[in-house]
Amino acid sequence: xxxxAPPVLAARGVSLAFGTPxxxxxxxxxxxxxxxxxxxxxxxxxxGCGKTTLLRVLAGLLPASAGEAHFQGRRVAAPQPDIAIxxxxxxxALLPWRTVAGNVALAFExxxxxxxxxxxxxxxxxxxxxxxEHADKFPAELSxxxxxxxxxxxxxxxxxxxxxxxxxxxxxxxxTRQTLQDExxxxxxxxxxxxxxxxxxxxxxxxxxxRVIALAANPGRIVEIIDVDLPRPRRQLETREDxxxxxxxxxxxxHLGHE
Amino acid sequence: xxxxxxxxxxxxxxxxxxxxxxxxxxxxxxxPMFLPGPQRALxxxxxxxxxxxxxxxxxxxxxxxxxxxxVASAIGIALGAAIASSARxxxxxxxxxxxxxxxxxSALLPPAVLLLGLTDTMIVTVIAFGTVxxxxxxxxxxxxxxxxxxxxxxxxLRFPPLARAFKFQLPNALPEIFAGMRVxxxxxxxxxxxxxxLSSQPGLGHMVLVAARAFRSADIFAGIFVLGVLGFLTxxxxxYLEAYLLRWRPAHSEG
Numbered sequence: 269x270x271x272x273a274p275p276v277l278a279a280r281g282v283s284l285a286f287g288t289p290x291x292x293x294x295x296x297x298x299x300x301x302x303x304x305x306x307x308x309x310x311x312x313x314x315x316g317c318g319k320t321t322l323l324r325v326l327a328g329l330l331p332a333s334a335g336e337a338h339f340q341g342r343r344v345a346a347p348q349p350d351i352a353i354x355x356x357x358x359x360x361a362l363l364p365w366r367t368v369a370g371n372v373a374l375a376f377e378x379x380x381x382x383x384x385x386x387x388x389x390x391x392x393x394x395x396x397x398x399x400x401e402h403a404d405k406f407p408a409e410l411s412x413x414x415x416x417x418x419x420x421x422x423x424x425x426x427x428x429x430x431x432x433x434x435x436x437x438x439x440x441x442x443x444t445r446q447t448l449q450d451e452x453x454x455x456x457x458x459x460x461x462x463x464x465x466x467x468x469x470x471x472x473x474x475x476x477x478x479r480v481i482a483l484a485a486n487p488g489r490i491v492e493i494i495d496v497d498l499p500r501p502r503r504q505l506e507t508r509e510d511x512x513x514x515x516x517x518x519x520x521x522x523h524l525g526h527e
Numbered sequence: 528x529x530x531x532x533x534x535x536x537x538x539x540x541x542x543x544x545x546x547x548x549x550x551x552x553x554x555x556x557x558x559p560m561f562l563p564g565p566q567r568a569l570x571x572x573x574x575x576x577x578x579x580x581x582x583x584x585x586x587x588x589x590x591x592x593x594x595x596x597x598v599a600s601a602i603g604i605a606l607g608a609a610i611a612s613s614a615r616x617x618x619x620x621x622x623x624x625x626x627x628x629x630x631x632x633s634a635l636l637p638p639a640v641l642l643l644g645l646t647d648t649m650i651v652t653v654i655a656f657g658t659v660x661x662x663x664x665x666x667x668x669x670x671x672x673x674x675x676x677x678x679x680x681x682x683x684l685r686f687p688p689l690a691r692a693f694k695f696q697l698p699n700a701l702p703e704i705f706a707g708m709r710v711x712x713x714x715x716x717x718x719x720x721x722x723x724x725l726s727s728q729p730g731l732g733h734m735v736l737v738a739a740r741a742f743r744s745a746d747i748f749a750g751i752f753v754l755g756v757l758g759f760l761t762x763x764x765x766x767y768l769e770a771y772l773l774r775w776r777p778a779h780s781e782g
Contacts, residue, residue: 329679347683360676365698365775374694378684408777426684 274341275302276430276462277351281335282325284318294487295321298335301481301490303430306460308453310477312470314524318488319466323432326464327353339430349379352423356435358416362407368418369394369403375425390425396455397421413444420452430462438467446504449476457500470524474516475502482523491523561744568748575749585753588719588730591647592761595654596715600708603659607666607700608692624663632657632718636725650722657718658711665707669700702776705769712765716758731757 284296295318303309313319324330326337328347337344339351355361362371372393373386381389394400397417407415416436423431436452437445453476456463467473473480474496482492494516498507507513545565551557552564575581606624609616635653643649673696681691723732731750738746 347685353683360674361680406775
């Protein structure tokens, strides 16, 4: 964390309302936080707290009604090559008519990388995401976990400075979810990635994050920010049984109520 | 095993139809002047093949059929993309399209002959006009039906509109476009034959018409048989192409 340099990503008083004043509905209310370089920040909140909407504002897909999203000190008004977003619904975010390799190559095409280099560049990504032997398969032939890995590989192929993740493991079964959590956490550790990770799962947020930002709903607002002091690499059993883990869980649980 | 059984039963049915035809002709239930037996029709066909008489009209018919159909496909896909992606294009084109669509293409033959003469261009134009509609509708619907999530993916990767159209919308529309193209292919064969008959341009349609005027019933049936085979082969080719190009579709949504 370098003092002085602007944070990779920042929300500066971001508010968002839909509709016109008398009937307007406030989704996000004056959100302010920063995502420093190399940090894994999780946003946790109940459904309806606007966390997906917030991510879309930060990605440049949706303009804020007030306040600004900043990337490296500059306002985000539109999608940027340095910001990648991983959607929860991997089944809808992949091009079904392209193979695994073809989907990853989409990011290369977007960057104007010549076709002759695609195979060489995608090979290490596919290996990293354990997709090497599935390179020629179509998404419909893959399991949900594998499809999500393809989407992650595609976002990595974009070579972004920051990864935005919208409940990426929420639709997966428990075992696959834990596997992907661990794989992804290791990857971010070893590559020092900057991540903003949205989830409604408290434990997932604490387990993965260096910092957890808790949102409350109606309107979406920050109620607590916790710095997670747990050793890395995290482990599914030990980490979740650590007294600090339980303490964080307890604190966050009070804000978020029961789901 | 099931596929084998169904193939066997369809062959058996076809054989039964031909046998019935043969029986009706043989027992002279219908005057043989009007209905030749299958053996006579096939003998005539063999004569055409043997003398080489068949190839020139067959070639011309196939050429017109594909030229008209491919022109219709290109126009239908492009117009469909425009109508689906721009409200202005929709306002501009849709009323005209709605007026032209119900017109029977065969009714356009006389003015087409007046404007373009008795030419291949005229026939190809009429075929293209008559067969563009199913492709256009498929294209409009296919281009519109893209998942908004994929558009967001395209936005995040900052593809310009043209790249978005070719990388996202066109492949997304392909299943619907193919469905339209398959319907149009059958229409194209009908229109080719009708246009050839009305314009006296050499081709299979003209051959059948001349045979009918001369009461050469075996020639008529031989010609119809060739047209049937042509329809079957073009449709099979289209199905094969479709199965290959759309092989990415999950198995349960096929067909």
